[in-house]
Structures are given as structure tokens and as C-alpha cells.
Amino acid sequence: MIKIGYLMAFRNPPELSKLGSAEFYAAMFEQIEFLDQAGFDTIWITEHHFVDDGYLAAAMPMLAAMAARTRRIKIGSFVILAPFYHPLRLAEDAALIDVISNGRLRLGIGVGYRLEEFDIFKIPRKERAGRALETIEIMKRAWTGERFSFAGKYFNFNDARVLPRPISKPYPELLWGGMAPASIRRSARLDLGFACNLGAKEIASYHEALRELGKDPSAYSVVNTRMVHVADSEDQAWEEIEGAVMYQMELYGKWLSEGEIETSGQYRPDAAALRKSAILGPPKRVIEQLKDLLGRLPVTELAISMQHPGLEPAKAMRSLKRFAVEVMPALRNS
Numbered sequence: 001m002i003k004i005g006y007l008m009a010f011r012n013p014p015e016l017s018k019l020g021s022a023e024f025y026a027a028m029f030e031q032i033e034f035l036d037q038a039g040f041d042t043i044w045i046t047e048h049h050f051v052d053d054g055y056l057a058a059a060m061p062m063l064a065a066m067a068a069r070t071r072r073i074k075i076g077s078f079v080i081l082a083p084f085y086h087p088l089r090l091a092e093d094a095a096l097i098d099v100i101s102n103g104r105l106r107l108g109i110g111v112g113y114r115l116e117e118f119d120i121f122k123i124p125r126k127e128r129a130g131r132a133l134e135t136i137e138i139m140k141r142a143w144t145g146e147r148f149s150f151a152g153k154y155f156n157f158n159d160a161r162v163l164p165r166p167i168s169k170p171y172p173e174l175l176w177g178g179m180a181p182a183s184i185r186r187s188a189r190l191d192l193g194f195a196c197n198l199g200a201k202e203i204a205s206y207h208e209a210l211r212e213l214g215k216d217p218s219a220y221s222v223v224n225t226r227m228v229h230v231a232d233s234e235d236q237a238w239e240e241i242e243g244a245v246m247y248q249m250e251l252y253g254k255w256l257s258e259g260e261i262e263t264s265g266q267y268r269p270d271a272a273a274l275r276k277s278a279i280l281g282p283p284k285r286v287i288e289q290l291k292d293l294l295g296r297l298p299v300t301e302l303a304i305s306m307q308h309p310g311l312e313p314a315k316a317m318r319s320l321k322r323f324a325v326e327v328m329p330a331l332r333n334s
Contacts, residue, residue: 002294004328005042005303006035006320007078007225010062013053016247016310021054027313029069031320036070038324042106043070044078044223044303049117051251053309060093067101076106078195078223078303079177082132083112083123088160090135091142095166103167108195108223109136110177114255129186130154136174136190143171175221185209193221200297207298221300226293227278228304230322234281240315244308245274279304283326290331 008031012024019027035043043066047059056062059080066075075097082090098105111128112118118125134152141148142162149158166172176187177195184202187194188209196202203224207217227245231237249270279289294302304323307316 002299002331003041003301004331005044005076005223005301006031006040007044007046007303007305008032008056008307009046009048009309010056011051011053011248011309013247013310016243017312019313024054024313027317028307029065031307031313031317032066032069034317034320034324036073038321039328040073040324041301042074042076042223042303044076044108044225046078047080048114049081049084050120053251055309060090060097063105064093064097064100067097067104070101070104072104074104074106075101076175076223077108078225079108079110079175081112081117082109082135083128084117084121085135087135087138087155088142088157088162091139091162094139094172095143095162095164098166098168098172099164101167103172105166105168105172106175106221107172108175108177109192110195111183115258127154133190136192140171173221175223181205188213188215191215193223195223197225203298217298222298223301223303224297224299225303225305226290227274227308228286228290228306228319228323229278229280230283230286230319230327231280232282234285237280237319238275238278241278241280241308241311242271242275244311245278246271248309249274283322286323286327287330290327294331 008028010028012019032043045056045059045062047057048055049057059077063075063077094105094107109132111132131154134154138150138155143166145163145165147159147161150156173193175193175195176190178184178187179198184205188206194206203222210217210220229237229241231240279286306319307313
């Protein structure tokens with residue numbers, strides 16, 4: 001049975017929104033508590049830094065807050081940017097969040113791409129993959145709860161111990177987030193799940209890499225994202241989200257282009273293309289589109305995105321409630 005997640009970035013651009021930070025975050029936690037009660041499988045957060053719209057930068061504190069405010073839903077990162085963390089501190093934070101949540105943490109890990117972030121943090125961009133790989137190795141060893149030492153290219157320390165140990169055994173599920181072909185295949189070599197917002201071609205590449213290594217693709221998570229908005233009509237749905245989605249794609253396209261990411265051309269403020277790619281409209285149409293999509297994409301979980309930057313939280317919440325009541329049961333039973 002397909003799992004259904006919900007992706008949140010906590011973006012509140014002042015040019016599109018009249019909400020102050022406290023009011024906005026209160027509205028986000030209304031959504032979070034509803035997701036927990038409505039039967040969603042995972043709340044995914046994402047991370048960027050130094051963005052004018054308040055894009056979530058404090059990923060680990062937010063995961064901790066969500067762990068404390070929910071009871072059954074899993075909480076995950078889609079993705080945290082590993083090069084900007086010390087691996088021991090990240091291991092400590094993740095272990096505590098997993099304990100607070102009673103084993104509900106899922107940790108998606110990425111290397112980042114925005115030039116501004118690397119410049120301000122004073123981390124050479126060419127070191128991003130190496131730092132992330134060492135971070136993963138260190139976290140796995142740290143989560144045993146035993147003392148250990150590490151001598152790597154980027155991190156060196158002696159006799160470290162991380163407590164408490166995670167509740168999840170042997171540790172929280174790890175997923176790799178990547179867009180480039182080499183990065184996608186790396187996730188298979190690392191024995192990690194795959195977090196992506198791409199298509200069937202990229203997922204097939206991941207599964208092929210797993211099979212080449214003698215691994216069963218059915219044993220690994222593939223989490224994919226899609227923009228969804230439920231309303232009385234397709235026109236109404238697009239009218240409500242158009243400004244927010246256009247803003248979002250323009251910014252992503254700029255960042256990816258500056259970072260010379262191969263897939264940057266897929267992120268552009270093209271209204272017709274964005275409307276076509278989004279899942280929009282009344283429940284019956286949304287169900288049909290999602291069933292068609294899931295029939296073509298070999299994913300284990302679909303993380304829907306509804307709270308676009310600048311969209312009134314009340315409109316996102318209305319769409320979310322209709323999705324939970326009128327759409328999700330049909331996907332679960334298909």
C-alpha cells in the first residue's frame with residue numbers, strides 16, 4: 001500500500017503574505033497536528049539557509065518540535081544539508097529526536113547546491129560530497145552508543161560517545177537526496193533509500209544500481225513529491241496557488257542554475273507547464289491523476305506539497321482536509 005506524506009518548507013515571503021512569523025508558525029502547527037490525526041504517514045521538512053522568505057533553516061529543532069507535538073506520524077527530513085553540520089552534533093540531535101518520537105525519525109541527507117550557503121558557511125563546495133559521506137559513516141558508528149574514534153579527511157576525533165541511543169534499530173532510516181545521475185547511483189552504493197522530486201527515469205536508475213549490487217529494490221524506500229491542491233474546480237485550484245508556485249519555481253530555477261545543476265531547466269516559472277505538472281482540481285480528478293501517476297512511478301511514498309510559499313494557510317488547510325477525507329482513502333484502497 002502506498003504511503004502518503006506531506007512536505008513542508010515553512011516559507012512566508014513578505015511580498016506575498018501578511019502573516020507575522022508567530023502567526024504563520026502557529027498555522028503550520030495546526031497542519032502538523034491535523035496530519036498526525038488524519039492518518040498521513042510522514043511529515044517531511046526541507047532545509048535552506050539565508051533565504052528572504054524564511055525558508056526553514058533550523059531543521060533539527062523543527063523535527064524535535066514536531067516529535068513533541070505529534071503521537072503516531074513519522075517525521076523526516078527531505079533533506080538536511082549534511083555539509084553544514086558537525087556529524088557528532090547531528091548524530092546527537094537525531095538520536096534525541098528519535099527518542100522523543102519513540103522511533104519515528106527518518107533522515108534524508110543531501111549535499112546542497114546553493115552557492116550562497118557554501119560561501120557564508122565557509123565550506124568549499126567541492127568538499128560537499130566527501131563531508132556528507134564521512135558524516136553518514138560517523139553517525140552510524142555514533143548511534144551504537146559505544147565510544148569510538150574517527151580519522152578522516154574532514155573530521156578527526158578520539159573516544160567520542162553519543163547518548164541516548166536511538167530507539168529505531170539499528171538507527172533511524174536514512175535516505176539519500178540527489179538529482180544528478182552519479183548522486184542517484186551513490187544512494188544505492190551507500191545502501192540508502194532515495195528521496196527525489198524527479199521522475200520514472202531517475203527512479204529506474206536507482207533501482208538498476210541496486211540490482212547491479214545484488215540488492216532487492218523492494219527493500220528500499222523511494223519517496224517522491226508532487227504539488228497537489230484540492231478545490232471545486234481545476235481553474236479554482238490553479239487560481240489559488242499560481243502566484244505561490246510561480247514564485248517558488250523562479251527561485252528554485254535561479255538557485256539551481258547558479259549551482260550549475262543539470263536539472264535546473266526543469267525548474268522555471270512557466271505557468272502552463274507548472275499547471276500541467278501539478279495535481280489540481282476536485283477530488284475525483286485528483287484521485288484519477290494520482291492513480292495514473294502512481295501507476296507509472298515505482299515509489300513507496302508520495303509526499304504531497306500544498307503549503308506553497310505565500311499561499312494563505314487557510315486555503316492550504318482547506319485543501320489538506322479535503323485531500324484527507326475525499327482523496328486519501330481512495331489511494332489507500334487502490
